[in-house]
Amino acid sequence: MPAKAGKKPKFNLIRKNCSAWALILPAVVCVYFVVLRPQITGTIWSFFNMRGYKVGEFVGLDNYRRVIADTMFAKTVGNTFRYVFWSIIIGFPIPVILAVVLNEVVHFRNGFRFWVYFPSALPSVAVMTLWFLMYYPDRGGLLNLALSKFGLDPYVWLQDPKHTVMFIVISMTWNSCGATAIYYFAALQGVNRELYEAALMDGAGFMRRFRSVTFPHMSGVMLLFLIRQIIGVFSIMEQPLQMTDGGPNGASTSLGLLAYKYGFVSVRPQLALAVGVIMFLILIVFTCFYFYLNKKVEDNQ
């Protein structure tokens, strides 16, 4: 009898897992078909020649060689990092500021929250079209109308190759900063009000309160969002497609857009897949860093 008693819990464990597996099976299948399988086959196919979407013969690293030897490739990688750079300079601090402002305002709180979040509720394509018209280079463009009120000449905005990326990032920031700000705001709401009261009692001004109370409570979330933003912006595609078609003269082509053009415009999916794998490898580095930080932040909490 003692032997049987020892077996029973083990058997129960398997049986328990069995139904658990049955329950998660649909999810596993979905993830496999929608996420894993395309990634794996995509990676494999990037080593093959393809005619249309038909897989041809194995060509080793030829696709990668072709992608990297393309005279546009270096420029495109540069552009992609430029997107990341500007999104850190512009896109990163703005939600933080918004969250702090939201946290500090006393009147019209809900109204502010709504207006901050509103642009995030708009679909990206609509936002890009909106900003395309705002940046319109002739006198009819909204920003140029504003310039002309100050007696200034119209500016070409997106058509200035030196700043195209920055202008696209500004429009993206407008679109998405609200959602991020809400996360920061939530983190701030978790701060014990007594800390603020104590700080006020000690005569701390706004800056002092920000440095000693607000910032330490946000820094963990901020770090994670920074990395997430880098990863997100690194794979940017639809914004330049919509606003500039990668131009002028390739000045706003990102790796994502390059892959899109390989895949759907010039119909060389094998090259698109190779670009995808290269992006994946670069992002893996960021992601490892993200997990490392995430763990650190969680440990601190």
Place this chain on the structure above:
Amino acid sequence: MKKIKRALLLLTVFSMLAAVISGCGADTKDAADADGKITVSVGLWPDKDTEPKSYERMENLRTSFMEENPDINIVPDTWKFDIQTFMPKAEAGTLPTIYRAFFTEASKIMEFGYAADITDAIKENGYYGKMNDYLYSNISKNDRVYLLPYEMYSLGLLINMNLFREAGLVNENDEPIIPKTFEELRETAKTIHEKTGKAGFVFPTAENGGGWNFMPLAWSYGTTFMEQKDGNWVSTFNSESCTDALKLLRDMKWEDDSLPANTKVNNEEVIKLIGTDQAAMAFAHPGQLNSLVNSYGMDRNDIALAQMPSGPEKHVTLMGGSFYVIEPNATKEQINAALKWIEFTGFSPDIDDEGKERYRQTMETKREQDADIIGIFDITVWNEKATSQSFKRELTNEFRNIPEKNVKSYNDNKENIEYQVEEPVCAQDLYSVLDRCIQEVLTNKNADCATILETANSDFQNNFLDYEN
């Protein structure tokens, strides 16, 4: 009890899974349906809600065809060719039996084997030998014919008469004063900009439209874009002639200011700028003109189409078009049935009385519906051996709804100009490279055309042509 429940649960999950997986791979195509009819699905069917008039016309045709041919079942398919959905559909075997694609995609479609061999079928029904000779190289591979040209176009100069009138560029009969050369085009555009403040000329720059429009311009300056040397393709547009062609655009932008301020323009936006009186001239072919009326509400009296201006070296324009393709898995019966249907819709070299009557009815409804522009003659698929040609011309004149004076220059001068098809290899890639050149020239005031083309030429060789050799 519990065990049974669990087993049932598992069974359900697995059977759902099996259904999903087998559903993905199911081949639903059948040559003949249950009652033994030959099924032919036809792509590009008009949408019931957005194009009710064309839909009705096609549905009527379909009913009378199936009455006449009880063994054939025509199945409408609203899919229309588009490069992004095409490949997945072709791979999945879900293409309609008949679909229509563009000349630009011809080589790819033949190379990838997405078209059925129709050589025998068109020899049988007599089409072979009645098509214009210059088409053959575009529709056949290794002496087998795969594509059936449907309509051909050649680029001309689209003119907005409102702006021409405002700038005083019409004669006493309200005919536009047409620029005959590219130098004259530049002068005309300049005049229009000075007198109306609107753009005199608009040139696309994005989504490969710029490169496409640049072809006839550069050809007429004497440019050859590529040559085959010892079996290898060599890019050759780092030439003086090409530089001159590009310089024309640069000077129009920066010296005359006669191009629009916005320089991200695709082909659709070109039509929009003309249709909304924002620009006076552009390159276009007759097929692009209907949307001027339908989408932008232009009056037909305000639209004019002229012959492509000539350049210092040549008088040449770009020829293209679309063709019918029969999907590669079609059976012989399906191919024959498909050709029968195509002929029934009014496409054939010869025309009998019945066909004439049907064509007249089609023209009558077209005229009634008032959606298309009728009265422009483009180059044709059939040669002089085909009898349908003169009949259609007569009928078009009878039903015309655009004033003849507006399109005379385009209609009447078919002989004194050369027609050139797109470049033989990597045409779309060439366009994307040229798009970038045009963007650079139109956004950078100090751009040096020769250097830009030197770079573009080596880019094109290095990124594309080298892989074709």
